[in-house]
Amino acid sequence: MTYNDDDIQFLGGEGFKPSQPTDKQQPASRRWWKGLVLLVILVLSATTFYFWQKAMNRTLAFDYPLSRTSTEVIRDLEKMPTDTLQGVTMKVDSLYGVGMRLYELHGLTPTLSRTAPSDSDSTVCLVTHGWDFYWDENHQYKYIGDFIYQGKEYASNHNKAGFVIIAGDKWQIGIGQDDSIKEYVKAHNGSMFRQFALVSAGQICERQFALKGKVTRCALARKAGSTAIWYVETIHNESLYDFAQALADYGFTDAIYLTGGNNGNTFYRTPTGSSCGVADWKEYADNLLIFKKQ
Template identity: 25%
Template structure:
């Protein structure tokens, strides 16, 4: 009882604890409770403030009206390799040189021209031609064309030995890889052109081919909708050539005859750039009658 009487008015005794010898003064407890109360109020105010800020941001955001068009992000346009001349300018071939994987590459980009096919010896004096290169291979046994071939709507061959194809129908060029395609029939019905060759690139991926030797390589390619032809400056394997095309960003590519096969391109200034051997078929060498060409003509 004496201990109870010794408690001052500003002290609190907690019962059941065996009698604490150093009880906290009442003023200290008041301070602690006040701090906790202030902290709780601060947390509540912070939460309410954030809620109001989010509501304000939502109100500031534009809402699409029922009869007003919604502006969407414009698609990023791909950059083509060649430039885009006036559509009324005379057709020509833009020639670009580059180096891919240490392989010198020459790119032939036709402008204001249309792709056709031709069978037989070419007339180099034909001023409508801006690019010509041998297209399909010729069979060694009977001299026929290797793979399906359509010339101005007329089927000339029906083979399926090669999965790569190139079609030109109503001015549109399509390059791809498939065992079966309706483009053969479409070319037949619409006075179009179609041929098959070794596939090199499909959807940006390299396709390997059986021939393993090295030679000057050529191809016709589709890169983001831009159609062009390519020739190596050095002898290359099919694989290394296809890999260079894929690294160039080509989406689809099929082979056209390389090595010493003759062809030419006419640039904007009217200068003719020849490749291959012009006099290859001379003397005892006779050009097979079914030798075919990719021919770009001025529109």
């Protein structure tokens, strides 16, 4: 028998395409396993989403008593009396080994600033750090938590239950997570930021304590029945728990955290105009809370 080139074909050569099984050709058992795997993936995804949502709800929930409703905070802000005494008085005290410097703020209004005030500005009576922030991957400044400046909202999140609100020459600290406070501030071209609640209605808010370790601590605090607001800082490094416990036992009804610590020799101006401490805010002016005479 003789052959020519046209009679011989090589399997696997150029142009060779082995037949592919179609879905209809796949065994029934294989299709069944694919369906089972898909079902398991869907169930796991749904379960993960369910528990993630529950975890988020637990994070957002503030399960502590409130000394005032949002309506009452706004009422107290609008009725905040004018203090003819303008400046800061300071005293040192301690409780359970937690040393504190307590600054009572008389007739002052805070402003939010990312620029350090002038050393020659005689209206400045105390400067501290306020809100939390971060720089993103594009080196853009980002606020953490609700942040409003002169009526414009720059960030929205109420995980941190404490807040400072400013409207005109009046201001208040408060605790709560509903949005009525934020809407009031925007409607009145005011300013606002949020921070961790340390004490609410005399009870320490341990589940708000996201920061660990011991460093110098700062807070704004108020007592029930008083229009005065205090700036309080620790003398030594303290945990948030010990600081909050000292504030509550000292008689403060509400207290909110302020970031940044202190230098141990905080600048303040007395009602008589005397300057005390050291003004060291120029190198860290990204989140300043500046208290000025009205």
